[in-house]
Amino acid sequence: MIASRHNPAVRRVRALTHKRARDQTGLYLAEGIRLVAQALAVGAPVQEVIVAPELLRSDFARTLVERSQTAGMPILIVTPDVFLSFSVRERAQGLAAIVRQRWAGLAEMRPQRDARWVALWEPQDPGNLGAILRTSDAVGASGVILLGASTDPHDPTAVRASMGAIFSQRLVRASFAEFTRWASEQGCAVVGAAGGAAMDYRTYHYTAPFALLMGSEQHGLTAEQQAACDALVRIPMVGGSDSLNLAVATSVILYEAFNQLGAPVGRQHEFARA
């Protein structure tokens, strides 16, 4: 059991709370019993499990650790103090995992006939990005394409807000030009959201494959970006605000498309807690 915060292995774990170390290593940290269980269940590339036995409060978590050990997974056993040195949760549950990032190249992406994608121009808030991954997973979308200087989907806040969707949604990084070229080549309609759009998001007839393109929290889409879209839709609003939260706006439109098109082929409806 490692008891020192200065242990090199512990330093490496703690470094993953910073973007620079995540970029350098291609790894990230998934913290919490539920996230670690999901990572193992869906076969995410877990490199190491970190456990603070004295913090573990659940038999489920203990079984998870035992099974990982039996399966030959490297386990780092630490004291509560060491665990808290990298924990970002309010209440540390004593279980975390180091996972390898998986980025897909846009060129490899051949959207299937029924595919739906989310493309985000420079989202800044990791909580928003995580919530969007979660909704994207819920409506059976294929993944999220991050355009420009986006926040990091492997930021601990984004990972946590994704509620495990980080393990299943495909993640792609691209420039705006690469994205529109790809969409055009693949016959993937680009539907942009803009407050000035003439068409209500419910009037638009969604056809798959499509990519819903959302601008950044502060600036939305530029006029040039809007001009590059196959269609532009707006969400009606009657209050004093002139916009919705980015994750909310993305999700409201994604659910409209989901309601129009039904679940993608091969995905069954499952009904779960709202």
Place this chain on the structure above:
Amino acid sequence: MIASRHNPAVRRVRALTHKRARDQTGLYLAEGIRLVAQALAVGAPVQEVIVAPELLRSDFARTLVERSQTAGMPILIVTPDVFLSFSVRERAQGLAAIVRQRWAGLAEMRPQRDARWVALWEPQDPGNLGAILRTSDAVGASGVILLGASTDPHDPTAVRASMGAIFSQRLVRASFAEFTRWASEQGCAVVGAAGGAAMDYRTYHYTAPFALLMGSEQHGLTAEQQAACDALVRIPMVGGSDSLNLAVATSVILYEAFNQLGAPVGRQHEFARA
């Protein structure tokens, strides 16, 4: 110009970043040019404007301060260092306001025929609560009823995420029993969201007045709470997650009701940035 972080007036401002001081004083802090402008524009009960002239980067903000001064509003002028001692924004804009909290009593609320409300059981995340206030405002709902041990809507994160909706949405605190009694007396249908519900949120026929009741992020609604609802709806999901982000789920259902019922009487559609 106040240059000391230890000045009593500055201490009082800084204390408002903590719930205890907000509860004791009934005040809260709205930080940022946009929020202060909105507070003044809608006639929110602003007690004092705080300005760090050296941080102000916009003529709009300077005009705002001058007008407030002319109108006799108390102005606290501070150095950038003092301003940063209470700022919670990544980039301080040099403008903030102290605003008096306004809580409405449930007993005074007589929902109009066309009213829509949001009721939240013990929401824990101030960012979620702020985003819900923002959507609630956007669909013309009357306000948000906070049930049980809710997070504070006047937390700086919630205030900021509300994008000014904190100034216009009515805020009510109540116990669950008080809420259901009130809804029943007022003929206000309680529509609860639950993953186990038989009815798709789009199949339900929304009738105003209604209150959309959402459970907490972690636990949803209890069986007893679900039993107290007039109707239960679920949002379909096809991915690995068994729930959506609370602000997302609330907003998806609110927009369905909005789409079915149209804007409340007296509210015109305005089309703004999505």
